[in-house]
Amino acid sequence: MIKDPDASWEGPFPYDVLAPAGVTPWTTHAAMRDVSFELLAQHLMTPVTQQAWDELRGVRRRLLVDLLLYDVDPDVELPLADAEFERLTAALQPPEPVAEPSGVPPAPLPEATTRLLDDLIRFDV
Numbered sequence: 001m002i003k004d005p006d007a008s009w010e011g012p013f014p015y016d017v018l019a020p021a022g023v024t025p026w027t028t029h030a031a032m033r034d035v036s037f038e039l040l041a042q043h044l045m046t047p048v049t050q051q052a053w054d055e056l057r058g059v060r061r062r063l064l065v066d067l068l069l070y071d072v073d074p075d076v077e078l079p080l081a082d083a084e085f086e087r088l089t090a091a092l093q094p095p096e097p098v099a100e101p102s103g104v105p106p107a108p109l110p111e112a113t114t115r116l117l118d119d120l121i122r123f124d125v
Contacts, residue, residue: 001024002072003070012052018049029062
């Protein structure tokens, strides 16, 4: 699971705080209710872990926390993202110049290039 990098969370993220006690997004709700015993047994019960546990033991609040997580398999997603990146960068490359027979006027500039030149060239009269 990957945490949304653009999401803001007030205070430490609950799953990060409770990770030493073995809490993950896949921890069942029944097991989550008993996490306090594990925190006490490992001497990890602090105000910060207490607050994180409180946020995850309630169904509504836990669903809100889980909403900020994405189930991503990097082994599958990274090759797909790399292929898409290569496709997009290849589309940005200028086309190969084509040898034109003599006497034929050159092809017009692409519209984006024309706009850029129009913005760059100023005639102060």
